Amino acid sequence: MIYIKLTKRQEEIIELVKKNQPITSEQIAQILKVTRAALRPDLAILTMTGILEARPKVGYLYSKKGSNNIIYDYIKEITVADIKTKPVIVTEDTMVYDAILQLFLNDVGTIFVVNNGYLTGAVSRKDFLKIAIGNTDVHKVPIGVIMTRMPNIITVTDEDTAYEAAKKIIEHEVDSLPVIEKIVTDEGKEVFRITGKVSKTNITKLFVKLGSNS
């Protein structure tokens, strides 16, 4: 995808047309204090791209076809599969203390929990902190007891956009989302394999990548 940045004068012309439509090229030239000939390339670009509409014997009109929400279009092409990273996973019988160690060792914010290979729960740094300052003996309680359990976990799939993932993170006030794949077992039960995670860190990294001039 390639975009062209409009020049200052082209933007001025758009503003003029928006406010005074219909407006002729003579009138635009007069206001901007330039010749009609000087305006020609700019008006050509603006009409050919559909931002302005040239109506014979009437003048120029502003057309809403020329979308200016570039970022939206661009961002909508980035999927969860593009930005997901490896999740840190423990089993339900892991002691809370050991899960916290995994959190530090891997420097992540959320631990995901599986049972028989399928996602069953998640525990955030915040959840762990709550437990740690409470009366729970973190060495004796398994993570399965304190975790947030499916289906109360907000999830995404590979095909979701990065934008949708970010929106879920903000709306549900969570730090990280497991990327899941739904499987129906032979017994007709729905289970979920975890194939990655998307966290605020992944979104922030994506933001940095988008803004990098390279």
Added chain:
Amino acid sequence: MIYIKLTKRQEEIIELVKKNQPITSEQIAQILKVTRAALRPDLAILTMTGILEARPKVGYLYSKKGSNNIIYDYIKEITVADIKTKPVIVTEDTMVYDAILQLFLNDVGTIFVVNNGYLTGAVSRKDFLKIAIGNTDVHKVPIGVIMTRMPNIITVTDEDTAYEAAKKIIEHEVDSLPVIEKIVTDEGKEVFRITGKVSKTNITKLFVKLGSNS
């Protein structure tokens, strides 16, 4: 700032020129199986915007002037001042336990610490968790003892871009940056007032805003 999205054919032309430059409009027309007249508006746009260069008797050349990094340009205009939010602040003599309560009450990831109104430290959820599972009595130790102390805190100012803030967050592996204002006291000492914070949450919210089609 307004951008124009190139049409599929315009992108095809750019690719053709990139690979075969210099190339004449006749050659482009032949390859794309269209008439030269049909190509004229596209070539006009591509040269007027500086993406292609038309050299008489030579043909079209690809010019690197036409930047295609839209997001970069756009993001560079958003400053820390635009996205910062209210920081949660305690004084150095606050007990660790009470600081953790503030963290939960305000649902933030980092607590900032001041002394005489000036920023002296920061403590993240991760730091708190480390303390909480250790042997420290969180009810008896003031936060001033465990905090990361200035100048070892990564900071930003209002004028920095959101991009720079995000980059610092990723590079230094922190969750939140205090937004500071440097003040030189009457005694010539440099001190820092905290006026806000920028966290991964703020960046994620900004990303959602950028991607919102409204």
